[in-house]
Structure formats: C-alpha cells, structure tokens
Amino acid sequence: MTPLKTPFFGYHMPSFSIPGATDETRFEHVVSLACAAEDAGFDMVTVMDHFYQIGVHGSQEEPMLEAYATLSALAARTSRVMLGTMVSGVTYRNPALLAKTVTTLDTISKGRAMLGLGAAWNEEEHIGYDFEFPPIGERMTRLDETLQICKLMFTEERPSFEGRYYRIHEALNFPRPIQPGGPPILIGGSGERRTLRYVARYGDMSNWWGSMDELKHYGEVLDRHCEAEGRDPTTILRTIMSPVILVADQSQAEATLAHLSPERRAQVRPATPAEAAEALRPYLDAAFGGFIFRNTTMLTPEAVGLAGELIGLMR
Numbered sequence: 001m002t003p004l005k006t007p008f009f010g011y012h013m014p015s016f017s018i019p020g021a022t023d024e025t026r027f028e029h030v031v032s033l034a035c036a037a038e039d040a041g042f043d044m045v046t047v048m049d050h051f052y053q054i055g056v057h058g059s060q061e062e063p064m065l066e067a068y069a070t071l072s073a074l075a076a077r078t079s080r081v082m083l084g085t086m087v088s089g090v091t092y093r094n095p096a097l098l099a100k101t102v103t104t105l106d107t108i109s110k111g112r113a114m115l116g117l118g119a120a121w122n123e124e125e126h127i128g129y130d131f132e133f134p135p136i137g138e139r140m141t142r143l144d145e146t147l148q149i150c151k152l153m154f155t156e157e158r159p160s161f162e163g164r165y166y167r168i169h170e171a172l173n174f175p176r177p178i179q180p181g182g183p184p185i186l187i188g189g190s191g192e193r194r195t196l197r198y199v200a201r202y203g204d205m206s207n208w209w210g211s212m213d214e215l216k217h218y219g220e221v222l223d224r225h226c227e228a229e230g231r232d233p234t235t236i237l238r239t240i241m242s243p244v245i246l247v248a249d250q251s252q253a254e255a256t257l258a259h260l261s262p263e264r265r266a267q268v269r270p271a272t273p274a275e276a277a278e279a280l281r282p283y284l285d286a287a288f289g290g291f292i293f294r295n296t297t298m299l300t301p302e303a304v305g306l307a308g309e310l311i312g313l314m315r
Contacts, residue, residue, distance in 0.1 A: 007280070007314055008237060008290025010044040010207075011037035011304070012086050015053070015296050016063040026063060030070065031077045036301035038081045040308030041315070043290070045078070046086040046116065047071060051125050056263055057296055060124070068101050075109035082114050086207065086292070087188035089120030090139060091131050095146040096168050099153035103177045111178035114205070115150060118188035119143045119195070140194045141165065147185065147202040154182020190218045199236060200225035207292060209241040209267065216286060239290040244271040244279050245297045246306040256297055273309035280314065 011034070018029040034045045047070055048054070053062040071083045083105065088098065098115075106113035119139040120126075126133035134142070145163035152159035154177050158170040177183060184204035189195040199206045199222060208218050219238060226233040245268045247253050253270035271279055280291060298304050 007284055008044070008239060009042045009307070009311055010046060010086075010239060010290065010292040011040075011042040011081075011295065011298070011307070012046045012048075012292050013295045014048045014057050014086075015294075015299070016065055017053075017058060018299055023063075027065070027070075027073065030065070031074065032301055033295060033299070033304060034074050034078055034081070036304040037307075038078050040304050041311040042081060042307065044082040044084070044114065045074065046084050046114075046292075049085040049088040049092065049116070050122060051129060052122070054122065057294075068105065071105055071113075072108050075105060075112065078109075078112075080112075082112050082184075083109055084114030084183070084186065085116040087116035087118040087186060089122070089125075090117060090143045090146050091120045091126065091133065095149040095166050096153060096171050098146065099150040100173055102150070102183055103154065103173055103175070106177045106179060106183050107175055109178075113177070113179070113183040114186055115183045116186040116188060117143065117146065117150075138165070140191075143187075144194075144198060147187075147198060150185070151182070151202060192218075192221045196222045197225045197229075200229045200231050200233075203236055205237045205239065207239045207241065212282070212286065215240060215283075215288065219287065237289045238287065239292055240283060240288050241267075242280070242291045242293045243268055243283075244276045245269070246271065246273060246276060246293070246303070246310060248272065248306060273306055273313060276310050277313040 016026060018026065021029040037045050047067050049067040050064055052060040053064050067085045075083055102113050102115045123133050142165050145166045149161050149166060149168055152161055153171055153173045159168060160170055161168050185202055186205035186207060187195065187199045187203040188207060190208045208215055223233050245256060247256050247270045249272060256270055293307055
C-alpha cells in the first residue's frame with residue numbers, strides 16, 4: 001500500500017472519571033474535552049459503548065454514560081469532528097434500531113456520524129443487563145447480519161433481509177442519512193478469519209493495537225481479504241491505538257504513567273509532541289493512516305492541547 005502522509009487523528013473517551021466533575025457537571029466537562037479536541041485538529045471523537053467501566057481503564061463502578069445519548073448531545077455542541085462509538089457491541093441493540101439511531105446521529109450532526117461495531121465481549125455487562133451472550137461464533141454471525149442490515153437501511157428506502165438471527169421487512173429509515181451511502185463503518189478487532197474479512201467486505205475503517213510486526217501482519221491479512229472480495233485496500237482507513245502518550249516534558253512522564261493500569265503502561269511510552277511525531281512517522285510509512293489517543297491521559301483541555309502541537313507537526 002502507498003504510505004499515507006496526512007494522518008487521521010481520533011480522540012477516544014473511554015473514561016468519564018474527570019477530575020473535579022460531579023454528576024451535575026460531568027457532561028459539561030465531556031463537552032469541554034470534545035471541543036478542545038476539535039480545536040486541536042482531531043478528526044474524530046469517540047466514546048465506548050459500555051455500561052460498566054472496563055478493567056483496563058478503572059473499576060466497574062466508575063461513571064459510564066450511555067454512548068448514543070452522549071454522542072447526540074455532543075453533536076449539538078461541536079461542528080466539525082466525526083462522532084461515533086469505539087465500538088458498539090452487536091448484542092446490545094436490534095440491528096434496525098442501531099441503524100436508525102446512527103442515522104439520527106448523522107442528522108443531528110449534519111453528516112458527521114460514524115458506525116463503530118464489534119462482536120461484543122464483556123460478559124459481566126450482559127449478565128447485569130440481561131442481554132443474551134451467545135458463543136463467539138454466533139456473535140460473529142450476528143455481526144455479519146447486522147452489518148448487512150445497517151448497509152441496507154443506510155442505502156435503500158424499503159429494504160428487507162432474512163438472516164439466521166435477524167430480519168427486517170420493508171424497513172423505513174426516514175429521514176435518510178446525510179452522508180451519501182450512509183455513515184462510514186468502523187469494525188473493531190483484528191480476528192484474521194472473520195473480523196478482517198468483514199472489514200474487507202463492509203468496512204470503511206479498522207482500528208488495531210499491537211507491535212509494529214503484529215500490525216503489519218494484520219494489514220497483510222486484510223489485503224488478502226480485500227483481494228478475495230474485489231476491494232481496493234486503499235479505500236479502508238487503518239488506524240491504530242497510539243503507542244505514545246503525550247507529555248509536555250519528560251519530567252511529567254512518571255506522573256502521567258501513574259494514571260494507567262499496568263497493562264496500559266506496557267503498551268505505550270511517554271513522548272513530547274516533537275518526540276511523538278518522530279515515533280509515529282514509521283507507522284505512516286507502513287501505510288497506517290491514523291492514530292487514536294485515549295482521554296485517560298488527556299483529561300483536561302490543556303492536555304488535549306499537546307495533541308494539537310503534535311497534529312500541527314505531522315500535517
């Protein structure tokens with residue numbers, strides 16, 4: 001693939017445990033971070049689609065806002081960034097309802113919605129909320145059917161579909177999505193046999209994490225699936241979770257790392273914006289198109305501003 005020189009940047013908000021926030025002020029803090037990300041030059045703002053906080057970011061009891069209510073409210077307070085989930089569990093919503101919800105987000109945001117979707121994994125949430133949690137093979141088939149239904153409802157006026165688990169009959173989805181062809185689809189995960197095949201078949205974006213060797217391998221697998229599907233692989237934006245976290249100077253590194261779980265600390269290294277630009281360029285040369293930064297180390301507008309320096313250096 002041709003190396004990409006103008007990177008895409010995403011600001012992901014998996015944490016709503018924001019210093020100084022109360023239940024009454026929490027959403028305004030979220031708005032301030034999303035607006036700071038927009039001002040800094042980020043292309044996309046995402047939230048998790050979870051009902052409990054997940055272990056890599058904190059305890060289950062930490063605050064967690066429902067994803068699509070949050071995104072719809074952010075759509076009214078931002079003007080440029082794409083908005084979506086990273087990513088929605090396929091088991092959480094009926095596919096037609098999900099398509100309607102994301103279409104509504106596209107309308108509210110004037111064409112800035114993104115559909116993020118994955119096979120779901122958090123069994124404890126399913127037990128707590130009484131969602132069915134079938135084996136992974138069934139969840140993957142449900143993901144396939146859901147992607148088909150969402151595509152149909154984004155692009156056709158009265159689509160019908162009959163699958164093993166889901167069906168629609170002349171389903172209405174008015175108003176239509178603002179974006180031609182519907183919101184772009186990001187499929188989460190790097191499973192080689194089915195997930196990356198679905199990316200080749202349905203996806204506009206894919207997000208991965210891992211070492212450079214692992215990431216290159218996923219890219220090679222995706223290329224093979226694209227060839228089998230007759231898909232130009234350059235039409236799929238490949239983003240990765242950033243391998244660096246930003247600090248103003250190295251004296252801040254220890255304090256910044258202290259906010260992360262041991263698992264997360266092992267995956268990243270602290271860097272100033274200039275150092276980060278150098279560290280990320282090899283990924284662009286390897287044809288990865290962008291980087292996703294988590295708010296767990298950017299929980300103030302000032303911290304988000306560091307990313308603005310990085311974005312300026314790389315564009």
